[in-house]
Amino acid sequence: MLVAFSVAPSGTGRSDGSVHDAVAAAVRIVRESGLPHRTTSMFTEIEGEWDDVFDVVKRATEAVGAFGSRVSLVLKADIRPGFTGELDAKIDRLEAALEASEDELDD
Template structure:
């Protein structure tokens, strides 16, 4: 499974957050740290973190990352999108490689 998620605090700042700081980078860093420590294949961009693994492992990481972000606000917003394809691994990179191959294929046009 590939699972992309975005998690952010909202509500009244708690924990280490400053009341006048609208940035959520510290909270996101806490979530990404959980992902990196999990050992699962992952990739983080400006909007989402994508994790690859089996159902239980992936959702355990998302749960722990969400709990870490919860330390920064009275509420947490969580967005999840999953690609569940049993029997496939290595798709975090393979899907992008297939896309790049399709884009570089001279017989196809992109408009």
């Protein structure tokens, strides 16, 4: 399964609204999990078995909770039994499709 999630504290008391320290605490947990992952400016994607992935998401959310009085969690899952390596494979298929359509335009 693939999960894309974003977790952030609120009620931090910071006037600048910055949450980078809290997000870093969450990303550290993801990286230490050993599961395949990718972090972008808005989400962290993680791949693995249901229980393993949700354990990491739970621990990351709890880590962020230490930085504020509330936590916001946004989560999207792609549950496709029998498939692994999709963190990169989905991107590879997209790039191949884009390249194929560009080749068709060149013809």
